[in-house]
Amino acid sequence: xxxxxxxxxxxxxxxxxxxxxxxxxxxxxxxxxxxxxxxxxxxxxxxxxxxxxxxxxxxxxxxxxxxxxxxxxxxxxxxxxxxxxxxxxxxxxxxxxxxxxxxxxxxxxxxxxxxxxxxxxxxxxxxxxxxxxxxxxxxxxxxxxxxxxxxxxxxxxxxxxxxxxxxxxxxxxxxxxxxxxxxxxxxxxxxxxxxxxxxxxxxxxxxxxxxxxxxxxxxxxxxxxxxxxxxxxxxxxxxxxxxxxxxxxxxxxxxxxxxxxxxxxxxxxxxxxxxxxxxxxxxxxxxxxxxxxxxxxxxxxxxxxxxxxxxxxxxxxxxxxxxxxxxxxxxxxxxxxxxxxxxxxxxxxxxxxxxxxxxxxxxxxxxxxxxxxxxxxxxxxxxxxxxxxxxxxxxxxxxxxxxxxxxxxxxxxxxxxxxxxxxxxxxx
Ligand SMILES: *[C@@H]1O[C@H](CO)[C@@H](O)[C@H](O)[C@H]1NC(C)=O
Ligand SMILES: *[C@@H]1O[C@H](CO)[C@@H](O)[C@H](O)[C@H]1NC(C)=O
Ligand SMILES: *[C@@H]1O[C@H](CO)[C@@H](O)[C@H](O)[C@H]1NC(C)=O
Ligand SMILES: *[C@@H]1O[C@H](CO)[C@@H](O)[C@H](O)[C@H]1NC(C)=O
Ligand SMILES: [Zn+2]
Numbered sequence: 116x117x118x119x120x121x122x123x124x125x126x127x128x129x130x131x132x133x134x135x136x137x138x139x140x141x142x143x144x145x146x147x148x149x150x151x152x153x154x155x156x157x158x159x160x161x162x163x164x165x166x167x168x169x170x171x172x173x174x175x176x177x178x179x180x181x182x183x184x185x186x187x188x189x190x191x192x193x194x195x196x197x198x199x200x201x202x203x204x205x206x207x208x209x210x211x212x213x214x215x216x217x218x219x220x221x222x223x224x225x226x227x228x229x230x231x232x233x234x235x236x237x238x239x240x241x242x243x244x245x246x247x248x249x250x251x252x253x254x255x256x257x258x259x260x261x262x263x264x265x266x267x268x269x270x271x272x273x274x275x276x277x278x279x280x281x282x283x284x285x286x287x288x289x290x291x292x293x294x295x296x297x298x299x300x301x302x303x304x305x306x307x308x309x310x311x312x313x314x315x316x317x318x319x320x321x322x323x324x325x326x327x328x329x330x331x332x333x334x335x336x337x338x339x340x341x342x343x344x345x346x347x348x349x350x351x352x353x354x355x356x357x358x359x360x361x362x363x364x365x366x367x368x369x370x371x372x373x374x375x376x377x378x379x380x381x382x383x384x385x386x387x388x389x390x391x392x393x394x395x396x397x398x399x400x401x402x403x404x405x406x407x408x409x410x411x412x413x414x415x416x417x418x419x420x421x422x423x424x425x426x427x428x429x430x431x432x433x434x435x436x437x438x439x440x441x442x443x444x445x446x447x448x449x450x451x452x453x454x455x456x457x458x459x460x461x462x463x464x465x466x467x468x469x470x471x472x473x474x475x476x477x478x479x480x481x482x483x484x485x486x487x488x489x490x491x492x493x494x495x496x497x498x499x500x501x502x503x504x505x506x507x508x509x510x511x512x513x514x515x516x517x518x519x520x521x522x523x524x525x526x527x528x529x530x531x532x533x534x535x536x537x538x539x540x541x542x543x
Contacts, residue, residue: 134215135347135348136210136214136215136218139209139351140186140210141185141186141211142183142185142186142209143183143184143186143205143209144170144206144207144508145181145182145183145184145192145193145196145203145204145205145206146179146206147179147180147181147182147201147202148202149174149176149180150175150176150201151175152175154173154175154180154199155172155173155175155180155479157195158182161192162182163385163387163390165188166188167183167184167188168184168391169181170182170508171428171508174470174478177470178470181206181508183210183351210351213510214351217507220512221512221513224236224512224513232312233246233305234306234309234520235305235513235516235520236305236516237305237346238304238305240336240342243308243335243336244271244273247273247275247311250275250311250315251275254315257278257315257326258275258277258315259275259276259278259281259282260273260274260275260276261273261276263410264402266338266355267340267355267356267357267358267403268340270339270340270343272336272339272403272406273334274293274332274334275332276331276332277315277330277332277333278331279326282414284330285416285417287328287330287417288417288418288420288535288538289330289331289417289418290329290332290419290420290527290531291334291410291411291414291418291421291422291494292307292310292333292334292422293307293333293422293423293424293485294307294335294424295307295337295339295424296371296372296403296407296425297338297371297425298342298345298353299345299350299351299352299353299509300425300427300502300509301342301426301511302426302427302503302511302519303424303426304336305516305519306502306520307333307334308335308520309520309523309524310331313524314326325532329531334407334410337371337406337407338354340355340356340357341356350509351509353368353370354367354369354371354391354393355368355369355371355401356368357369359396359400361396362388362396363388363389365388365389366387366388367388368393369393369394369395369400370384370390370392370393370394370395371401371403372423372481372483373392373395373484374394374401374404375404375408375487375488376398376399376408376488377398377482377483377484377487377488378436378437378482379394379398380394380482381482381483382436382437382480383481384482384483394482407485408488411488411489415492415493415494418489419494419537419538420450420496420497420530420531420534421485421486421496421498422498422500422530423486423497423499423500424499424502425499425502426501426502426503426509427501427503427508427509427511428467428501428503429466429467429470429501429503430469430472430499430500431451431454431455431471431472431499431500431501432471432472432478432498432500433448433473433474433490433496433497433498434473434486434497435475435490435491436474436475436481436484438475438480439475440473443495444473446496446537447495447496447497447498448472449533450496450498450529450530450534451498451530452471453529453533454469454471454498454500454526454527454529455468455469456469457526458522461521461522461525462503462522465505466503466505474486495534495537496530496534496537498530500523502519503519
């Protein structure tokens with residue numbers, strides 16, 4: 116990790132002459148067939164020693180694992196796989212090259228489209244901010260824009276409240292959606308923006324109920340510092356950008372989705388501050404996670420569904436990450452399955468089918484996650500969505516975004532309607 120940090124720094128210094136993706140030169144990503152739980156355990160056990168970056172946790176017999184490794188550790192990693200009889204193949208031979216291709220895809224997409232919509236692209240923080248301000252100014256009777264406060268580096272973290280009754284009608288449930296907690300998961304923010312678009316600018320007659328009967332809180336960028344850094348410096352950055360010299364003089368940032376106050380720092384985390392899975396020095400050490408917590412607590416009795424949008428892998432995940440289920444698991448599964456089913460029915464052939472289930476069982480046990488926190492404090496339906504990667508994983512070409520946002524909106528709409536039915540039952 117020290118080496119990785121040095122490489123990253125070199126990339127900053129020489130950015131003018133070299134590619135900004137050079138830090139990932141000759142890094143490779145490997146697809147590994149997972150036969151049973153022991154195979155998953157082996158990958159987990161190797162991850163910290165070999166600085167592996169697990170892009171996708173496999174599922175025995177269902178999903179291959181995808182793991183990025185540095186050129187220095189690749190031989191050792193592949194030998195360990197071979198010794199244990201695991202079948203593997205190369206998904207990406209040179210991650211830097213793949214990142215350059217991704218940048219070219221984005222540039223070509225931009226130059227080919229005159230009137231690009233904000234959610235068919237990967238808008239920067241400032242563009243998202245001005246879109247949200249514009250929505251608030253254009254629809255003053257429906258929209259309240261709220262500045263939750265500054266990020267670690269001082270960017271305003273804003274969300275929209277969308278309601279026909281300015282959040283005063285307690286008989287309506289609240290749907291709280293957030294995106295971009297993990298910086299490199301670029302497809303997530305466009306999905307939040309498209310949801311705003313469908314509720315305001317492009318509302319269809321058949322969707323009027325979604326606006327009339329539900330209040331919406333939409334937070335498109337939870338982690339703006341990490342997101343901007345992923346544009347300017349390191350495309351595969353995941354964490355926040357907080358500096359805490361008591362913790363480390365060498366590495367910065369915290370995995371926001373391990374930083375919530377629920378079983379904090381127990382499983383699925385690394386004590387190494389340089390790791391992508393560092394949960395932070397204490398729960399809610401990050402202002403960004405504090406804002407999500409504060410929204411959950413402020414609107415708690417009425418938030419019926421929390422949807423924390425991530426990528427990639429085509430999963431709808433629910434609590435708890437320690438493999439146990441909340442008491443209303445059948446209802447939670449019902450809504451999650453309805454989301455997965457509608458999205459599957461219109462999916463692109465390149466996409467996997469959605470897997471729906473308990474996060475600890477379907478993926479891997481973790482702690483400190485946002486969805487667990489929301490469920491434990493009292494949100495009846497709390498989910499993490501992992502959007503499609505289409506084989507490009509974090510580097511989805513923007514040409515896919517038109518389909519991605521529409522497909523995901525269908526899932527969101529279904530979950531909102533079902534959550535509303537349960538909310539009415541709860542109160543009648
Ligand atoms: C809703 O009410 C709050 C508090 O009175 C006010 O500040 C806000 O502007 C109102 N928003 C809308 C959309 O009417
Ligand atoms: C670092 O430690 C010092 C001394 O214990 C404390 O006063 C300070 O608040 C800590 N800083 C952070 C960012 O936690
Ligand atoms: C996290 O847990 C590990 C192992 O129990 C411990 O060594 C470490 O100090 C803990 N970190 C924090 C920030 O509490
Ligand atoms: C799993 O986590 C939930 C929520 O924190 C908790 O209520 C439950 O007791 C935990 N189960 C086990 C087996 O630790
Ligand atoms: Zn994520």
